[in-house]
Amino acid sequence: MFSTSLLLLFGAGLHLQPVAAWSGLALLLFLRLTKVHSLLLILDLTDRAALKHVRTLATKRAHMLSPDEYGNVSEDIWDKHLNAFIRKTLLPEFQRRKIDHFVAGDAKRHLGRLRTRINRIIDRYRPAEPSEEIADLMTGREFELYCQRILQEAEWHAALTPGSGDQGADIIAEKNGRRVVIQCKFYNGSVGNRAVQEAYAAAAFQDAPHAVVVTNSIFTKSAHQLAHKNTVLLMHHTELAELEGRLNRLERAAH
Template identity: 80%
Template sequence: MFRYLWRHKAFSAVLLFLFGIGLDLQPTAAWAGLALLLFLRLTKVHPLLLIYDLTDRAAIKHIRTLATKRAHMLSPDEYGNVSEETWDKHLNTFIKKTLLPEFQRRKVDHLLAKNPKRYAGRLRTRINRIIDRHQPAQPLAEVDETMTGREFELYCRDILQEAGWHAALTPGSGDQGADIIAEKDGRRVVIQCKFYNGAVGNKAVQEAYAAAAFHDAPYAVVVTNSVYTKSAHQLAQRMACCW
């Protein structure tokens, strides 16, 4: 509803200005404006609005990272189960390390200190709503469900070429798991394409890294029209650290 009353303290200045003018023109409205100013200043409404404003701006600033992290952490495991615990922990860390220092700088962190669990829950809900509203459009929205696996590989190759990569399909045999080898600015990437109905698991990650080693490429990528299992995400992160 507010966006927001106290940004740059402009609202306070406007109310005081209107109060000064309104005493002569409309005393009732002037006193009502002053009462609203005092109410906001003397209650927790002002710091609460400021906290929400700072949260919104930080979430929008980091929207791509947050949206990607949420997609990874809420991916189903091998049994189709989804756990929100890891994502909630990540948001708590985001609040602590990214938002709290700004709250402290603006001297509104006292609200969180009074009831940290309650306000952390509110902020997590708010961030999730912002991600739902602003997250980037799905890049594979044009994928045709009737595609074959080879057509999906061609589709991925065309996207890479449009982005300025020199991308070529492998012959399909003896490629050690590589479907596309792409190069740009001296960087070589081995890509495995998985056109699936179900979730992509560990095997695809293992094959992609094996193919990258075989083709002497420093980067391995698994692309899919579907989703990845939680264990596939974890394996990819572990192998990327050790690669």
């Protein structure tokens, strides 16, 4: 309506007040270009965030869209997860760029469009299956190298420890002034309390505020309980690319 009004005023004013008419047209073009630029920026920021976290998003989607025991698949949980990802990861950046009002007007429609865009990015992501990707890792040291590569791809400075005298630390990772001690466990069985205790002790020895245990397997219930009590992060290797986000949430919860 506003654009139509400006065009009508331009047509009428071109004969009466040419300066005013051209000013109105210039304003219309400015508003249009500003809107297009903002919408393109929203799409670009969405693509960047989705690509940055695509490994974790792909893993989450595969889990959430898996058939239940009756063979049914519900997309509601996945849609809610994506909505939370958009609100917590994208919206703060939209607000910082002062373009959040472009998605606030019709939030439901825009959320649907952003979800569709993120799903398409995940569709184009073709990683090797986790089991295949680490099938040839015959030693714990090779698994450490694998974890180091994931961290480096996520822009962490990740260094392997010598293997002796490290007090349980396998990787020391640093990013944006944050120092993290990581213990890597390549197991066939469940990872228990000992790994949590070693990671906690290694973090204290290395003067690191955060300790992480990462595995290709699963953790025992008692390991989860001990880790929660000592603020140690337990992660599957497919989640390791999301380490920074997990640490951010952990720090917010602590405050």
